[in-house]
Every structure is written in C-alpha cells, then in structure tokens.
Amino acid sequence: VSFGYQDIDASEKAGRVRAVFSNVAAKYDLMNDAMSGGMHRLWKDRFVRRVKPRAGELILDVAGGTGDIAFRMHASGAAITVSDINPQMLEVGMERARKKGLEGLIWAEENAETLSFPSASFDAYTIAFGIRNVTHVQQALNDAHRVLKRGGRFFCLEFSTTLWPGFSDVYDRYSHTMVPKLGKLLANDEESYRYLIESIRRFPDMATFKGMIDKAGFVQSNVEPMLGGLVAIHSGWKI
Numbered sequence: 091v092s093f094g095y096q097d098i099d100a101s102e103k104a105g106r107v108r109a110v111f112s113n114v115a116a117k118y119d120l121m122n123d124a125m126s127g128g129m130h131r132l133w134k135d136r137f138v139r140r141v142k143p144r145a146g147e148l149i150l151d152v153a154g155g156t157g158d159i160a161f162r163m164h165a166s167g168a169a170i171t172v173s174d175i176n177p178q179m180l181e182v183g184m185e186r187a188r189k190k191g192l193e194g195l196i197w198a199e200e201n202a203e204t205l206s207f208p209s210a211s212f213d214a215y216t217i218a219f220g221i222r223n224v225t226h227v228q229q230a231l232n233d234a235h236r237v238l239k240r241g242g243r244f245f246c247l248e249f250s251t252t253l254w255p256g257f258s259d260v261y262d263r264y265s266h267t268m269v270p271k272l273g274k275l276l277a278n279d280e281e282s283y284r285y286l287i288e289s290i291r292r293f294p295d296m297a298t299f300k301g302m303i304d305k306a307g308f309v310q311s312n313v314e315p316m317l318g319g320l321v322a323i324h325s326g327w328k329i
C-alpha cells in the first residue's frame with residue numbers, strides 16, 4: 091500500500107523511525123518541553139479529557155512510548171496496555187512508572203500495523219504523536235478498528251497542518267531552523283529532529299486523515315483542531 095505523501099521507501103522509513111526513537115528515548119521529555127514550549131502537556135491533558143477513561147475499561151495506548159498518555163489515564167481505574175514498537179521507549183516508560191509508583195500498567199512491544207491482540211479486545215484505542223511515524227497509516231487505522239469492541243472509541247492526537255496562514259509561515263520557519271538546532275543542543279542529535287519535522291510536513295491534512303479514519307470503518311469521525319490545526323484530535327466510533 092502506498093500513500094501519496096510518502097515518498098521514502100517503506101523499509102527505509104521503518105528503520106529510520108527505530109533509530110530516531112532509540113536516540114531520543116532518554117531526552118524525550120526535555121525535548122518535548124523545549125520544542126513545544128511545554129504545550130504538549132496541555133494538548134495531552136485535553137486529549138485524555140476527550141477519551142474520558144472509566145474504571146474497568148480496557149484501553150490500548152498505541153505508540154505509547156514513555157507513558158505520557160497512559161500515566162494521565164491511570165487514575166481513572168481503567169486497565170491500560172501501553173504498546174510501542176520500540177523497546178527502549180518502553181523501558182524509559184516502565185522506569186518512569188516505577189518512580190511515580192504507578193502500578194498495574196501492562197507494557198507490550200507491538201507494531202501498530204500488526205497488533206497481536208485478538209479482535210474486539212478494547213473499549214478505547216489511543217495514539218498520541220505516534221501515527222505519523224507508522225509506515226502504513228491506513229493499515230494501522232484498520233487494525234485499530236479490528237481490536238476495538240463494538241461501541242469502542244478511537245482517539246488520535248497528532249500534528250497536522252494549521253489553517254491559520256500567518257501562523258503556518260512562522261511555524262514552518264521555526265520548525266525547520268529551530269527544532270534541529272534544539273535537537274543538536276539538547277540531545278546532540280540534529281538528524282533525528284530533522285526527521286521528526288519532515289514526518290510532520292508529510293503527514294496528510296486533517297480532512298484527508300479523517301477520510302482514512304472513515305475508510306477504516308469508523309463512524310461519526312470528528313476532528314478537533316488546536317492552534318488552527320497545528321495539532322488535532324481525531325476521533326471515531328466502532329459500531
């Protein structure tokens with residue numbers, strides 16, 4: 091399967107994503123704060139408010155990395171599985187959970203495109219700042235639909251394309267010059283951050299991505315743009 095916005099070879103992309111996140115795992119929080127001016131915390135808070143996790147629910151957080159989303163949902167009493175393709179990110183997450191004294195999270199090494207869970211396993215599926223790194227996005231969306239129960243809900247937090255014209259120019263300049271520099275300065279890794287910015291630029295716009303969610307079989311799909319769509323929450327229901 092190939093999508094128009096992907097012009098790098100699929101296996102090359104998977105390899106690069108692995109290398110990037112292995113490199114950034116240790117400095118992950120610091121870099122997120124530096125790059126977003128701390129705003130990623132607010133976006134994640136809002137995301138979890140939309141998910142509304144409830145006690146007893148089974149929730150799968152995909153591309154869960156160092157646990158940012160799972161930790162925010164933990165107090166709800168939902169049973170949360172944090173999955174990520176990269177064991178180094180999971181290790182940083184497990185260590186953070188231990189330090190925070192959070193118990194009961196399940197950690198699983200999983201590729202979003204080919205989840206090992208049986209169909210109809212979860213009440214909610216979350217993916218935050220993860221799907222743009224997946225090689226075959228439609229395949230990941232299809233598998234999200236598969237693992238959800240009927241009545242289950244899908245939520246995705248991701249960078250998108252802001253529709254505010256002036257802001258879009260400023261952001262473009264910021265991301266292409268400042269972010270790789272911050273990467274070099276704080277994590278001694280300019281290339282990884284160049285890749286991350288590139289992956290944001292290549293990702294489909296809000297309407298296109300919403301179409302892909304519909305195509306996976308979700309209904310009542312919805313987009314909630316933030317900062318004009320620089321970041322967006324996409325959601326949908328499985329019926």
Ligand code: SAM
Nearest residue numbers: 111153154155158175176179201202218220223
């Ligand atoms: N959800 C976390 C957050 O919001 O802080 C982590 C986001 S981090 C930017 C992206 C994560 O996606 C990385 O941990 C990376 O290993 C993971 N990832 C990349 N490709 C993946 C795939 N095909 N399946 C599952 N996870 C993947």
